[in-house]
Amino acid sequence: MDFRKQKLSIAEAKEMDMVQYLSSIGHEPSKIRNNDYWYLSPLRQEKTPSFKVNQKLNRWYDHGLGTGGNIIDFGIAHYGCSVGEFLKKLNGGFSFQKPFKNRSKIENQPEHQLKISKDVELNSHALIRYLKQRKIPVEIATQYCREVRYELNAKNYYGIGFKNDSDGFEIRNPYFKASSSPKDLTTIKNGSDEVAVFEGFMDFLSLRALHQNLPGNSQDFVVLNSVSLFERARPFMEEHQVVRLYLDRDATGQNLTQRALSMSTKYIDKSTLYKNHKDLNDWLVGIGKQQKTRLGSKLS
Structure with a gap:
């Protein structure tokens, strides 16, 4: 779903992926069973996940409350607002001063947790092909990523793993996006005063x-791995004289960028580089498609 529209209709809002939206506001699944994503309820305090999203149907149901529905029903229940106010929220025009709830880790459910069995050097043809589709050179990916083998729901899988500061992994493959515990941000420290x-x-x-010719230590880096970890990254960012923000161009990313810009002049919005795209990688992939189209036009 494209968040950049000036006005979002109810029908368009209902098409938004609930799993992606929940992730954008700081809620990650505790377990996944086929199309069912189970969460600690965003609507109340609980220790056992009973809030389910069926990604195929794109509907949620809170078993503790005995209610559910589409993303608009969720927004109204979560923020205590009207339909119009929630649509403004999705467009970035309405501010809800509601803190994220503190959620305890789920215990005693190891059979449903994503378990890392091992990580090795990237060598899978399927993963390398996926990186090429995303316009990421393999030699760069191998500097920062591993090939991760993991178990989920008694089945074995593999994906591109990016380690965080607590030794958990962000995992990607062409069909799946997940995280292993513990969830954390990733900092890459090169001794620079810019990040x-x-x-x-x-x-x-x-x-x-994009900057293959620049030395990797020209600046420091921080990957949030979730926008909900922005505040956790603040102390590291504040250690630097210049903070360049390459956040997504959706409502959540742009609201966070504007909040950072209001805090200090050291924060710089770099997302204007890809203002007509969802994020930096989407823009990079788009450049490749444009070049291919131009080449095809010249050859025809």
Whole structure:
């Protein structure tokens, strides 16, 4: 779903992926069973996940409350607002001063947790092909990523793993996006007084791909791995004289960028580089498609 529209209709809002939206506001699934994503309820305090999103149907149901619905129903319940106010929220025009709830880790459910079995050097043809589709050179990806083998719901999988500061992994493959516990941000310290900030590691790798001729230690980097970890990253960012923000161009990313710009002049919005795209990697992939189209026109 494209968040950049000036006005979002109810029908368009209902098409937004609930799993992606929950992630954008700081809620990650505790377990996944096929199309069912289970969460600690964003609507109340609980210790056992009973809030389910069926990604195929794109509907949620809170078993503790006995209610559910679409994303608009969720927004009204979560923020205590009207339909119009929630649509403004999705467009970045309405501010809800509601803190994220503190959520305890789920215990005694190891059979449903994503478990890392091992990590090795990137060598899977499928993962390398996926990186090439995302316009990420393999030689750059291998500097920062590993090939991660993991178990979920008694089945074995593999993906591109990007380690965080607590030794958990952000995991990507062409069909799946997940995290292993513990969830944390990733800081790359090169002793610079400048730092570049990203929501996800694909955007970080995209910048490294764009600046292949620059030494990797020209600046420090922080990958949030979730916008909900922005405040946790603040102390590290504040250690630097210049903070370049490469956040997403959706409502959540742009609101966070504007909040950072209001805090200090050291924060700089770099998302104007890809203002007509969702994020930096989307822009990088788009450049490749444009070049291919131009080449095809010249050859025809």
